[in-house]
Amino acid sequence: MSVCRTLSSTMPRPRSLTPEDLAAAALAVIDRAGLADLSMRAVAQELGMGTMSLYRYVPDKTGLEALVVDHVLSTVDTRPPAADWPDQVTALVHRVRDAIAAHPNAVPLTMTHRHRSPALLRWSEAVLEVLAQAGFRGERRVVALRALLGYLIGAVQLEHLGPLSGPGTAAMAAQSEFPLLAETATAGLGVPDGFRRGLDVVLRGLDGS
Template sequence: MTPTREPLSRDRVLRAALALADAGGTDALTMRRLGQELGVEAMSLYRHVANKDAVLAGIVDLVIGEITLPSTADGWKEAMRSRGATAHQVLMRHPWAPALLMSRTNTGPAMLRYIDFTLGALREAGFSWQLTDYAWNTMDSYIYGFTLRKLSFPIAEADYAEVASAHLHMLAGGQFPYMAEMTRLVGAGNHPGEPDLAFGLDLILDGLERLRG
């Protein structure tokens, strides 16, 4: 008996597109390649998605849908801290996503839910509308930027100490004393050298707390 092929649907198209983007980035995601992955002609895809731009919008929303929205029972700061950490983890699983999030208008249902939760948590905590808007955008700018830096930085975290030691000779002679001191600390294993998401996020949250007061 010939196995029954799973019918094509928008969700199936987007899930396949997400897998392609994760494997090779959005440049590897073409309608032709997507059709091949699904075992159909590319023209068949257009019954479910308008074009590649619609596919990109759809898979960005799938990624945002993976971000768990935390409870606000322990306060707005803990909720925003958890939200930021989870968003970073999700975006690290999908390295192509941060650039798209910052370069396009994303209005899918998961994104709208994500934004509405954030606005609601801040408003219920007593922030004005203006400060809520500033807070939301500042937090997300930091999270997306931090994630992009981590994804694109040319040195792996495990290699920091080795790379620092290898470059220490360039800082001999006292011309760059503070850089030399930091490099020695990293090379000796006394400082990780890798930025910590929580450090910067807590600075933002503490600053927002003062403004809220």
């Protein structure tokens, strides 16, 4: 038996990684250190491998980000409850919000990678099925889905990047040059469940569209 054959039979085989492995490692980096620290090198270190070896599985950092978004949303239940369509949509929207809220450092990725996430596409299909059964057709259904996506993504980002209880709202509340803005910001500091109430406004508008 040759030396080469002996070595090949005793050396461990290279680790085989799944997309879930990569996404979990990248998400661990984001949760611990923030989105700015996400890199191919950081994820490779998280996995205990060389950076160049990571390129066997994912082409670049953008690919990692897309995997993270899909990983975060993969647990979202896309089965609507037995209810009227506004309550069905409300449940579906809140499930995505809750999944994203569990990893606030990854919130910005939901905007930039929403079209690359099969999980979010499945969710969108579920919402469209609810809207179709409620009688939404053609352009009305297009507008409804875009309005719901726009509200969901925008409101979640505001909740985590510029919350009503945050310094931005407090600064606006202190404005004397813009009295209506100051009054509104002051009132906003104590608004309970602003996400649900804003979604109700969107749904009422869609119901009358």
